[in-house]
Amino acid sequence: MENQDETLVALQELIQVVAKLRSPDGGCPWDLAQTAQTLMPYVIEEAYEVVDAIKGGDKGAIAEELGDLLLQVVLQAQIASESGEFSLKEITQGISQKLIRRHPHVFGDVSVASVDEVRQNWEQIKAAEKGEASPDAQKLSAKLGRYGRTLPPLTAAMKISQKAAAVGFEWENIQGVWDKFYEELREFQQALAEETPERQQAELGDLLFAVIQLARWHHLDPSAALQGTNQRFVQRLEKMEAAVDRPLSDYSLDELETLWQQAKAQLAKEQ
Numbered sequence: 001m002e003n004q005d006e007t008l009v010a011l012q013e014l015i016q017v018v019a020k021l022r023s024p025d026g027g028c029p030w031d032l033a034q035t036a037q038t039l040m041p042y043v044i045e046e047a048y049e050v051v052d053a054i055k056g057g058d059k060g061a062i063a064e065e066l067g068d069l070l071l072q073v074v075l076q077a078q079i080a081s082e083s084g085e086f087s088l089k090e091i092t093q094g095i096s097q098k099l100i101r102r103h104p105h106v107f108g109d110v111s112v113a114s115v116d117e118v119r120q121n122w123e124q125i126k127a128a129e130k131g132e133a134s135p136d137a138q139k140l141s142a143k144l145g146r147y148g149r150t151l152p153p154l155t156a157a158m159k160i161s162q163k164a165a166a167v168g169f170e171w172e173n174i175q176g177v178w179d180k181f182y183e184e185l186r187e188f189q190q191a192l193a194e195e196t197p198e199r200q201q202a203e204l205g206d207l208l209f210a211v212i213q214l215a216r217w218h219h220l221d222p223s224a225a226l227q228g229t230n231q232r233f234v235q236r237l238e239k240m241e242a243a244v245d246r247p248l249s250d251y252s253l254d255e256l257e258t259l260w261q262q263a264k265a266q267l268a269k270e271q
Helices: 004-021 029-033 040-056 059-082 088-102 115-129 140-150 153-166 174-194 197-217 222-242 253-270
Strands: none
Touching (some): 040 059, 059 088, 088 115, 140 153, 153 222, 174 197, 222 253
16 A cells, blocks of 8 residues: 555645746746636546546556646645635645535444435535525525536536426427427527527527437437547548548548548448
8 A cells, every 4th residue: 555655745746846837936937827717628628538548447547637637626726825715725624524524424423224325415414514405595496507507518408407307397208309309400590590699509509408308318328429429530530541641631522521431331340
């Protein structure tokens, strides 16, 4: 087992490196220009890269990506500490205390008989901590609003529709879902032809939400589905590039379509 002291030394070294990068005296111009807001895309990107590395199963890649994610935590803490908001110390103390509070069956005298009971206790304690036991916080709209603010859009849309359906806000059959999809498709097409970019964006969102309802009714995961499509698209482009000796931009649209179909057929055979 790793020596705990060595781990603390390594963490302290990272903290010092980040502090040096943010130092007005000889620090990095890019790091100095960053704010908590400008770093938000990197937090999301690094979290997804951790997930991708875990899926790939490469231990070295997992460790590297976790390091990149940890860097984002330390950077956020450094920026906040510079303006006296909070520090890494407060972050770590806060999460430790939260874990102790939310695991009374480990750190207290509560008994549990199953994983479900652990989850129920966790949610009850969490709700009490965040003041979500109040009547307003218990309203469905308040709960769904939190999903919309804190989850990736596809995940949030699925979660919101699931919770709404659970209280009866649901179509009677799948035909109603299809009707809604075609209705939103027509409205999107009309918006593209006649409406402002803002209305077009809104109608696109409505159409995507309708697609997610179809996925929900058929027990499909829209996030996984889109991720699979992204991967297949890149794999087909890779096959196309492997089959030619010039950049793809040198080929006509008809030639590219032929290469695309060949790549698609080749991947289908390999699978």
